Amino acid sequence: MGMISRFKDIMSANINALLDKCENPAKMIDEYMRQVTEQLAEVKSETAGVMAEEKRAKRLVEENDEQIAKYDNLARKALKAGNEDDAKAFLTKKQSYVDNGIDLQKAYSIAHDNATKMREMHDKLTKDIQSLEQRRKNIKAKVAVAKTQEKINKVTGSMDSASDSMKAFERMEEKADRMLDEANSMAELNSDEEDPIEDLEAKYAGKDASVDEELEKLKKEMGL
Structure with a gap:
């Protein structure tokens, strides 16, 4: 046993x-x-x-x-x-x-x-x-x-x-958008600083000759 x-x-x-x-x-x-x-x-x-x-x-x-x-x-x-x-x-x-x-x-x-x-x-x-x-x-x-x-x-x-990576990419995308917005805003500010007289000169520089021509044409029609 x-x-x-x-x-x-x-x-x-x-x-x-x-x-x-x-x-x-x-x-x-x-x-x-x-x-x-x-x-x-x-x-x-x-x-x-x-x-x-x-x-x-x-x-x-x-x-x-x-x-x-x-x-x-x-x-x-x-x-x-x-x-x-x-x-x-x-x-x-x-x-x-x-x-x-x-x-x-x-x-x-x-x-x-x-x-x-x-x-x-x-x-x-x-x-x-x-x-x-x-x-x-x-x-x-x-x-x-x-x-x-x-x-x-x-x-x-x-x-x-993967989800964390997506969140990181979203943060980078937000940062890129912010940088782009800042660059565009800076461009607008730079554009506002240009001389307005120069723009007017360019605008009317080409119209003087055309006005004189129209004036002469009008005088002829009127016999003056």
């Missing part, structure tokens, strides 16, 4: 060691299940040995009971034949098997109890491992979801960076 205790210790040591160095839960649970499955195979072998011992002890009890029945039957036949000494000899032999049967029955009872406990423990371990197998699937599914979320977070972070 020490095998069960060792198996529990191994399971506990294995998972504690894996948790200490755990970086990837999916890989960790795979490794843990591999180790537990190997230990279960050892428990199966141990259980089979205990069950075999139970069967052997039971067989010895049954064989001893057959000998008791055999010599009891011979003693009865000897008595019927009137041979009390032979009957007594058979009963003495029978008694040796009866005495031996007490020890054999005790050994069988112990073997039977051990086999029962081992089978119960084996069945429980098998059920626990089946439960762990389902939990492993759940853990791996959660890890997959977590990795997907990490990718989404990275993409979201990239979009945030």
Whole structure:
């Protein structure tokens, strides 16, 4: 029965060691299940040995009971034949098997109890491992979801960076518009500083000749 205790210790040591160095839960649970499955195979072998011992002890009890029945039957036949000494000899032999049967029955009872406990423990371990197998699937599914979320977070972070870049470009565009407005305003101010007389001179410089011509033309028409 020490095998069960060792198996529990191994399971506990294995998972504690894996948790200490755990970086990837999916890989960790795979490794843990591999180790537990190997230990279960050892428990199966141990259980089979205990069950075999139970069967052997039971067989010895049954064989001893057959000998008791055999010599009891011979003693009865000897008595019927009137041979009390032979009957007594058979009963003495029978008694040796009866005495031996007490020890054999005790050994069988112990073997039977051990086999029962081992089978119960084996069945429980098998059920626990089946439960762990389902939990492993759940853990791996959660890890997959977590990795997907990490990718989404990275993409979201990239979009945030792009948004920050757009805001920076908008600020630069606003600055460029402000510079252009300032330049245009400066140009208007410079234009206001030009001499208005020069503009008038240019305006009427070309019109003097045309007025004189019109005046002469008008005089001719009027005969003056």
